[in-house]
Amino acid sequence: MSEEIFRPVSYSRTTISELMIPAYANFGGKIHGGLLLSLMDKVAYACASKHCSGYCVTVNIEGVEFLQPVEVGEMVTMFASVNYVGNTSILVGIRVIAENFHTGVVKHTNTSYFTMVHKGDDNKPKKVPALVLESREDARRFLEAIKRKELRKTYQHELDNAKTSLEVDTEINKLTKERCKIDFK
Numbered sequence: 001m002s003e004e005i006f007r008p009v010s011y012s013r014t015t016i017s018e019l020m021i022p023a024y025a026n027f028g029g030k031i032h033g034g035l036l037l038s039l040m041d042k043v044a045y046a047c048a049s050k051h052c053s054g055y056c057v058t059v060n061i062e063g064v065e066f067l068q069p070v071e072v073g074e075m076v077t078m079f080a081s082v083n084y085v086g087n088t089s090i091l092v093g094i095r096v097i098a099e100n101f102h103t104g105v106v107k108h109t110n111t112s113y114f115t116m117v118h119k120g121d122d123n124k125p126k127k128v129p130a131l132v133l134e135s136r137e138d139a140r141r142f143l144e145a146i147k148r149k150e151l152r153k154t155y156q157h158e159l160d161n162a163k164t165s166l167e168v169d170t171e172i173n174k175l176t177k178e179r180c181k182i183d184f185k
């Protein structure tokens with residue numbers, strides 16, 4: 001049996017910064033959410049790929065809530081680190097901040113979690129190195145990821161149940177309190 005490979009969190013910690021130019025703005029003059037998502041995907045890939053020394057795909061994204069808009073002219077910085085590893089998956093946590101050089105204000109825009117799966121040359125999921133937790137913070141993030149995974153399972157189970165047990169005819173009266181009207185054809 002091959003020996004387990006371990007890599008410390010610090011080995012793959014990755015930071016990217018990018019200046020928000022006018023071409024990145026939406027019709028309202030703020031930075032496109034899609035641009036930020038694309039940058040997050042890049043930093044998640046770089047971090048996961050470094051951890052496993054190979055190719056990874058994005059399988060799940062959690063916690064994409066933009067708490068504050070990002071403005072043109074701000075410098076966006078994304079701090080990514082491996083929070084958790086499973087067998088073939090790597091959970092990358094990304095903290096995003098935006099800095100306004102004129103006012104000196106630094107705002108936290110979101111913290112998101114990207115699950116990346118390592119794939120081998122055969123395009124099948126491949127085992128990733130285990131993680132060395134170098135601080136209490138690393139351990140807290142790892143434990144939090146386990147909790148989040150458990151909660152997701154419960155949530156998914158309840159969501160599936162809710163979908164299969166949904167009876168439109170019995171529940172339709174709930175719609176009277178909502179901002180819609182029934183106009184079946």
Ligand SMILES: CC(C)(COP(=O)(O)OP(=O)(O)OC[C@H]1O[C@@H](n2cnc3c(N)ncnc32)[C@H](O)[C@@H]1OP(=O)(O)O)[C@@H](O)C(=O)NCCC(=O)NCCS
Pocket residue numbers: 057058059060085086087088089090115117125
């Ligand atoms: C990701 C992918 C390889 C998973 O394939 P699969 O047949 O479900 O493989 P497995 O069941 O062995 O799962 C592999 C790992 O992914 C994890 N995983 C699968 N679906 C997941 C989901 N929805 N959320 C989080 N993790 C997930 C599994 O838990 C497993 O992790 P582990 O090995 O650490 O326990 C496959 O779905 C895929 O290739 N998807 C396309 C990815 C892609 O192209 N992304 C680009 C974005 S467009």
